[in-house]
Amino acid sequence: VTHQKPEMVKTLNVYLRQEVPDATYTAILVSQRGPSEWHRDVNNAEGSINWVVPLGDFQGGEIRVLPEGLRTDEADVDEHMGILYPPANHPVSFNPKRRHKVLPHTGNRLVLVAYTPRGWTRLPESTIKELRELGFPVPPLPKGSEPVVRAVSVAYVGDDSSEGDGGLGCTIVDDQQYAMDEKLVEMLQADLYFLSRVFSWECQLASETLREAGPSNCPSMCYINMLDSQIQELQEELLWIDSGTKLDGTVSGHDDERLAKAMIRTLAVKESEKGPQEESEPEVFLQARTIDPQQAAGELEKWVPPLLDEYTGLRFQYEAIYPIDVNQLCEEDVQSGAIEILPAKVVFTRKPPVGKRRARIVACGNFQQKTWSDQVAVARREVYASGLDTIALRIQLRQASLCGWTAAILDIRKAFLYAPLHERKGKGKRIILMPPKILVKAKIIPPSERWVIQRALYGLDLSPAAWSRHRDKCLSQLKWAFEGLEYRLTQSDSEPSLWKIQDSSNALKGLIGVYVDDMLLSACRGLLESVAGAIQTLWETSDIKFAEDGLHFLGVDIRLHNGRYYLTQVSYVTELLNRHPEIEGTASTPYPAEKDQETQEENIQMESVRLVQGLIGELTWLATKTRLDIAWAVNRASQLSSKRPSRAIAVCQNIVRYLRGKPDLGLVYGPKPAQGVKVEMTEGTLEVATDASFAPLGEKSQTGVVLKWAGAVIGWVSSKQTFVCLSSAEAELYAAMEGMVMTDSVSDLVRELVGQVAPALYSDNVACTCLIALPAGSWRTRHLRLRARRLHERIENEELQCFHLPGEVMTADLLTKSLSSQRMQKLLDLAGVVQLSHVLRCAVVVLSISRAQAQPSEDEEDEASWGQGDLEIFRGHLRTEN
Numbered sequence: 001v002t003h004q005k006p007e008m009v010k011t012l013n014v015y016l017r018q019e020v021p022d023a024t025y026t027a028i029l030v031s032q033r034g035p036s037e038w039h040r041d042v043n044n045a046e047g048s049i050n051w052v053v054p055l056g057d058f059q060g061g062e063i064r065v066l067p068e069g070l071r072t073d074e075a076d077v078d079e080h081m082g083i084l085y086p087p088a089n090h091p092v093s094f095n096p097k098r099r100h101k102v103l104p105h106t107g108n109r110l111v112l113v114a115y116t117p118r119g120w121t122r123l124p125e126s127t128i129k130e131l132r133e134l135g136f137p138v139p140p141l142p143k144g145s146e147p148v149v150r151a152v153s154v155a156y157v158g159d160d161s162s163e164g165d166g167g168l169g170c171t172i173v174d175d176q177q178y179a180m181d182e183k184l185v186e187m188l189q190a191d192l193y194f195l196s197r198v199f200s201w202e203c204q205l206a207s208e209t210l211r212e213a214g215p216s217n218c219p220s221m222c223y224i225n226m227l228d229s230q231i232q233e234l235q236e237e238l239l240w241i242d243s244g245t246k247l248d249g250t251v252s253g254h255d256d257e258r259l260a261k262a263m264i265r266t267l268a269v270k271e272s273e274k275g276p277q278e279e280s281e282p283e284v285f286l287q288a289r290t291i292d293p294q295q296a297a298g299e300l301e302k303w304v305p306p307l308l309d310e311y312t313g314l315r316f317q318y319e320a321i322y323p324i325d326v327n328q329l330c331e332e333d334v335q336s337g338a339i340e341i342l343p344a345k346v347v348f349t350r351k352p353p354v355g356k357r358r359a360r361i362v363a364c365g366n367f368q369q370k371t372w373s374d375q376v377a378v379a380r381r382e383v384y385a386s387g388l389d390t391i392a393l394r395i396q397l398r399q400a401s402l403c404g405w406t407a408a409i410l411d412i413r414k415a416f417l418y419a420p421l422h423e424r425k426g427k428g429k430r431i432i433l434m435p436p437k438i439l440v441k442a443k444i445i446p447p448s449e450r451w452v453i454q455r456a457l458y459g460l461d462l463s464p465a466a467w468s469r470h471r472d473k474c475l476s477q478l479k480w481a482f483e484g485l486e487y488r489l490t491q492s493d494s495e496p497s498l499w500k501i502q503d504s505s506n507a508l509k510g511l512i513g514v515y516v517d518d519m520l521l522s523a524c525r526g527l528l529e530s531v532a533g534a535i536q537t538l539w540e541t542s543d544i545k546f547a548e549d550g551l552h553f554l555g556v557d558i559r560l561h562n563g564r565y566y567l568t569q570v571s572y573v574t575e576l577l578n579r580h581p582e583i584e585g586t587a588s589t590p591y592p593a594e595k596d597q598e599t600q601e602e603n604i605q606m607e608s609v610r611l612v613q614g615l616i617g618e619l620t621w622l623a624t625k626t627r628l629d630i631a632w633a634v635n636r637a638s639q640l641s642s643k644r645p646s647r648a649i650a651v652c653q654n655i656v657r658y659l660r661g662k663p664d665l666g667l668v669y670g671p672k673p674a675q676g677v678k679v680e681m682t683e684g685t686l687e688v689a690t691d692a693s694f695a696p697l698g699e700k701s702q703t704g705v706v707l708k709w710a711g712a713v714i715g716w717v718s719s720k721q722t723f724v725c726l727s728s729a730e731a732e733l734y735a736a737m738e739g740m741v742m743t744d745s746v747s748d749l750v751r752e753l754v755g756q757v758a759p760a761l762y763s764d765n766v767a768c769t770c771l772i773a774l775p776a777g778s779w780r781t782r783h784l785r786l787r788a789r790r791l792h793e794r795i796e797n798e799e800l801q802c803f804h805l806p807g808e809v810m811t812a813d814l815l816t817k818s819l820s821s822q823r824m825q826k827l828l829d830l831a832g833v834v835q836l837s838h839v840l841r842c843a844v845v846v847l848s849i850s851r852a853q854a855q856p857s858e859d860e861e862d863e864a865s866w867g868q869g870d871l872e873i874f875r876g877h878l879r880t881e882n
Contacts, residue, residue: 006134007549007550009028009134009135010134010135012028012030012112013028013134013135013136013137014135015053015112016028016051016053016112016114017135017137019053019091020051020053020091020093020114023049023051023093023114023137024048024049024116024137024138024139025048025051025114025115025116025136025137025139026115026116026117026120026131026136026138026139027114027115027116027117027136028112028113028114029112029113029114029115030055030110030111030112030113031110031111031112031113032056032108032109032110032111033102033109034102034104034105034109035061035101035102035103035104035105036101036102037101038066038099038100038101039099039100039101040096040097040098040099040100041096041097041115042097042118043117043118044096044097044115044116044117044118045116045117045118045119045120045121045139046097046118048096048115048116048139049093049094049095049096049115049116050093050094050095050096050113050114050115051091051092051093051113051114051115052085052087052091052092052093052094052111052112052113053087053091053111053112053113053114054087054088054089054090054091054110054111055110055111055112056107056108056109056110056111057107057108058088058105058106058107058108058109058110059088059105059106059107060088060103060104060105060106061086061087061088061102061103061104061105061109062084062085062086062087062088062102062103063084063085063087063092063094063100063101063102063103064083064084064085064100064101064102064103065083065085065094065095065098065099065100066098066099066100067083067098084103087111088105096115116139121141128141133353133354285350285351285352285353285354285355287352287571287572287575288349288350288351288352289349289350289355290347290348290349291348291349291350292348293345293346293348293438295348296346296348296438297438297441300438300441300442302357303348303357303359303438303442304442304444305357306357306358306359307346307359307438307439307442307444308442308444309359310346310359310360310361311361311439311444311445313414313417314361314417314457317414318414318417318418318455319454319455320417320453320454320455320456320457321433321451321452321453321454321455321457322451322452322454323445323449323450323451323452324449324450324451324452325448325449325450326448326449326450327448328450329341329432329450338429338430339429339430339431339432340368340369340429340430340431340432341432341433341434341450342363342364342365342367342368342431342432342433342434343363343364343367343433343434344361344362344363344364344433344434344435344436344451344459345361345362345364345436345459346359346360346361346362346436346438346439347359347360347362352571360458361435361436361457361458362457362458362459363431363433363453363457363458363459363460364459365459365460365461365463368460368461384464384465384468385464385465385467385468385516386468386496386497387497387514387515387516388495388497388498388513388514388515388520388554389497390554390556390624390625391714391715391745391746392495392497392498392513392749393513393520393553393554393556394567394667394713394714394715395709395714395746395749395750395753396498396511396513396520396522397522397558397565397567397669398565398669398709398710398712398714399511399522399753399754400511400522400565400669401563401564401565401669401670401671401712402671402672402673402683402710404524404563404671405510405522405523405524405528406522406523406524406525406528406546406547406548406560407520407521407522407528407546407547407551407558407560407565408520408521408522408528408532408544408545408546408547408551409518409519409520409521409544409545409551409552409553410518410519410521410532410535410536410541410542410544411517411518411519411541411542412517412518412519412539412540412541413517413539413540413541413542414540415467415471415516415517415539416455416456416457416458416463416464416466416467416517417455417456417457418455418467418470418539419455419456419463419466419467419469419470419471420454420455420456420466420470421453421454421455421456421457421460421462421463421466430452430453431452431453431460432450432451432452432453433450433451433453433457434450435449435450435451456470464516467516467517471514472491472496474538474539475489475491475499475512475514476489476490476491478534478535478538479534480530480531480533480534482526482527482530482531483526485503485504486503486504487501487502487503487504487509487527487530487531488502489501489502489512489531490502492749492752493748493752494748494749494752495749497513497514497515498511498512498513498514498749499511499512499513499514501523501527501531508753509523509524509527510522510523510524510527510528510531511523511753512531513553515553515554518553518554519535520551520553520554529544532544546560547559547560547565548560548561552571554625555569555572555621555625556568556569556625556626557569557570557571557572557666563670563671564668564669564670564671565668565669566666566667566668566836567626567666567667567668567669568626568664568665568666568667568836569621569622569625569626569627569666570663570664570666570836572621572622573622573659573663573664574663576618576619576622576656576659577656577659577660577663579618580656583653583656583657584657585657585660586657586658586660586661587654587655587657587658587661588658588661588821589658589818589819589820589821589824590629590630590632590633590654590655590658591632591633591636591651591654591655591818592650592651592654602644602645602646602647604642604643604645605645608645608646608649609641609642609645611645611649612637612641612645612648612649612652613641615637615649615652615653615656616634616637616638616641616648616652619634619637619652619655619656620634620638622634622659623635623718626665626666626667627665628706628713628716628814628815628831628833629662629665629814629824629828629833630655630658630659631716631718631814631815632702632704632718632814632815632816632817632818633651633654633655633818634652634655634718635702635718635719635720636651637651637652637655639720662835664835664836665828665833665834665835665836666833666834666836667712667713667832667833668712668832668833668834669712670711670712673685673710673711674710674711674712674832677760677762677803677805677809678760678762678801678803678805679758679760679801679803681710681711682710682756682758683710683754684710684750684751684754684755684756684757684758685709685710685711685758685760686707686708686709686743686746686747686750686757686758686759686760687707687708687709687711687759687760687762688705688706688707688708688739688740688742688743688759688760688761688762689705689706689708689739689762689763689805689810689811689812690703690704690705690732690735690736690738690739690761690762690763690812691703691704691705691732691735691763691764691810691812691813691815691816692704692721692725692728692731692732692734692735692765692816693731693816693817694725694727694728694731695724695725695731696817699720700720700721700722700723700724700725701720701721701724701725701731701734702718702719702720702721702815702816702817703717703718703719703720703721703731703734703735703738703815703816704716704717704718704735704812704813704814704815704816705717705718705735705738705739705742705812705815706811706812706814706815706831707739707742707743707746709746709750711832712832713831713832713833714746715742715746716812716815717738717742717815718815718816719738721734721735727767728765728767729765729767729768729771729781729784730784732763732764732765732767732768733768733771733772733784733787733788735763735812736761736763736768736772736788736791737787737790737791739761740761740790740791740794740800743759743761747759758801759794759799759800759801760800760801760802760803761791761800761801761802761803762802762803762804762805762810763802763803763804763805764804764805764806764807764810764813765804766804769802769803769804771784771785771788772788772791772792772795772802773792773795773802808826809830810827811827811830811831813827814827814828814831
């Protein structure tokens with residue numbers, strides 16, 4: 001189960017860590033067994049503890065544990081002997097080495113058992129690392145129990161050969177026999193194949209120069225010689241591996257230097273997998289991290305492989321750069337502006353979940369010389385490339401949930417490099433790059449090498465638009481067959497970053513959302529796989545990943561289960577909390593009590609302003625993606641950031657505390673339209689709830705808007721109004737106009753997808769709804785009637801319905817003011833926002849248990865053993881009503 005359904009195992013571990021945060025274990029059992037006889041868990045590790053956590057609804061079923069030395073026949077005579085551990089209402093723990101049994105029960109005795117089996121310390125380091133990545137709180141390794149090779153001593157030893165040369169000697173310190181790792185063999189073979197191809201390409205490119213100028217005048221010879229040396233080393237390492245040479249003992253002699261290098265390299269691989277400290281958990285990367293160039297330079301040996309991969313890919317696979325020697329540049333071309341020389345840099349990143357190192361060479365496009373007319377063009381069509389925004393992403397997923405589609409993502413690798421680089425209109429400049437110095441330091445290129453740009457390299461201002469044009473052209477021409485029908489892609493008229501999957505009858509069968517080089521595909525499973533295969537004929541992509549296994553797209557964690565899409569940002573919240581360990585504690589609401597801090601003047605310090613700006617930037621990423629519950633607090637902190645930064649910092653810190661208590665709030669999109677508030681709900685129903693907080697603290701009013709499609713939230717806004725309103729009715733009317741604008745922004749796209757749109761506007765202000773519905777009124781509201789005219793025309797043309805909604809069910813109230821925790825929770829429930837840990841606690845697992853079959857132990861059965869047919873764990877989060 002662990003290997004077949006890793007996401008399910010992670011979910012169980014999340015739940016267990018919430019219930020028993022201090023527990024350590026390496027295995028989980030989901031059990032529905034009835035009463036058992038006396039037994040001991042002889043297969044459990046010495047000194048370990050069993051933890052039993054209830055899932056089902058049952059009474060009784062206590063675990064009766066005998067004290068040390070008490071016999072079972074004595075216990076059977078006196079039923080009061082021993083200790084009873086009742087797991088029906090709360091988790092319990094006990095010593096599995098003591099005799100115990102499960103008593104009779106009524107109801108569904110469904111429990112989680114967390115335990116540590118005997119012999120776990122003999123697991124390979126790679127397996128222990130895998131357990132930690134799955135969320136198991138692995139106990140610390142006892143000293144002396146390490147199962148893998150611990151060290152290799154390397155020293156020069158004497159050699160009695162006639163030459164009298166010293167050689168390298170290697171001795172395995174651990175007494176276990178050392179075997180070469182399969183991972184190393186695969187890595188060496190891949191390196192050899194790749195470097196051999198590069199060597200062949202280099203020799204072909206340099207052949208003419210060699211014939212004309214000789215080796216001494218060929219700038220590529222330095223690189224060719226380095227490749228030749230590396231290929232020889234790889235061949236000798238693989239030859240030694242194939243020969244089956246044993247590594248137990250001392251090997252000496254100059255001819256065996258390659259063998260010593262192979263051994264050291266193998267240990268380096270193992271040590272990198274093990275981590276810096278043996279007993280500490282490996283670092284988990286929840287988000288991609290950018291590494292400081294100075295830090296990368298300090299550990300250059302670890303970054304040489306990704307640097308070499310990036311350079312050879314740019315040069316040979318994509319032909320994005322053409323290397324020349326600096327002496328080949330003509331000074332006159334430089335002076336006349338015929339060529340432009342730009343620096344290049346390397347962006348170092350480590351990717352989740354294990355921190356794989358990636359290096360990307362980019363041009364420093366900010367050094368490009370631009371005239372004023374160039375800058376105008378740069379800001380427009382020559383460099384503009386659109387991308388899917390968050391509202392369009394929610395619309396795509398809502399459509400997928402309504403149609404019963406699954407979703408998946410594809411990442412086009414090195415996307416920009418597929419696009420030809422077009423010269424700027426009116427300019428004939430060639431761009432020459434100065435390579436990053438770290439490539440010279442890594443001995444990948446000679447110091448005199450320069451690059452001629454031939455493709456849309458990352459960093460150039462023209463590259464995004466070049467890739468966008470190339471991508472859209474290829475997608476518009478793409479056609480493929482599936483189940484006897486021809487399919488094609490059609491670009492949406494209202495959202496250029498959304499593509500419709502259509503068959504020959506123009507019926508909508510799926511959607512593709514595009515953000516630069518990332519694609520979110522939604523369709524039925526078979527069609528989705530076929531369109532992914534068609535795209536992979538155009539470009540090299542990552543492996544397809546489905547929503548059932550969890551996706552990360554546009555900063556949102558997406559998961560599909562039972563036809564429901566769950567949109568959260570748990571990974572980002574976790575990373576945010578890790579970045580701010582100084583902010584301790586939790587909070588029940590995002591916004592702290594105001595008291596008089598809002599109006600107090602303070603001496604503004606730039607350090608405070610910069611600090612709060614950084615915090616607001618981090619929190620805005622949440623407030624605009626999935627967390628409408630913090631949107632008002634973040635907006636209020638933004639308003640205070642330049643006037644009262646100390647108060648703004650306090651607000652941001654309180655939001656972080658609130659997130660610590662509720663890290664997993666998110667949106668849920670169900671398979672059917674939810675029940676409408678005032679209108680009949682259909683697939684084309686758009687409901688917009690608007691609210692305004694009139695002149696809080698004597699300032700401009702605050703607007704809140706929540707937009708729903710088919711009963712699910714797809715958009716929201718919390719912002720200060722741009723001018724002073726003289727009454728609450730005017731402020732509410734302003735908010736209603738904002739709601740109309742938001743509805744208009746998505747109505748065309750929804751109409752394009754489902755064919756019809758039925759907008760409905762809700763306001764909790766009677767005066768506002770009267771102004772919208774009725775043009776007559778007092779002279780005092782004449783200017784408001786003019787402002788409401790556009791809404792009134794919509795109602796007259798039957799393009800909009802307007803309703804008064806009681807304030808207690810007004811979801812937009814979340815976005816206009818500070819609320820109590822009870823009030824906020826009620827409105828979040830109405831908005832369809834759920835906390836996944838609560839859902840998890842109620843139904844963390846959907847189990848299919850055929851029968852309980854005990855696994856034999858020394859005595860009877862083992863409570864913490866896996867029985868055949870015990871469980872089927874679903875992947876992801878659980879059912880909930882939308």
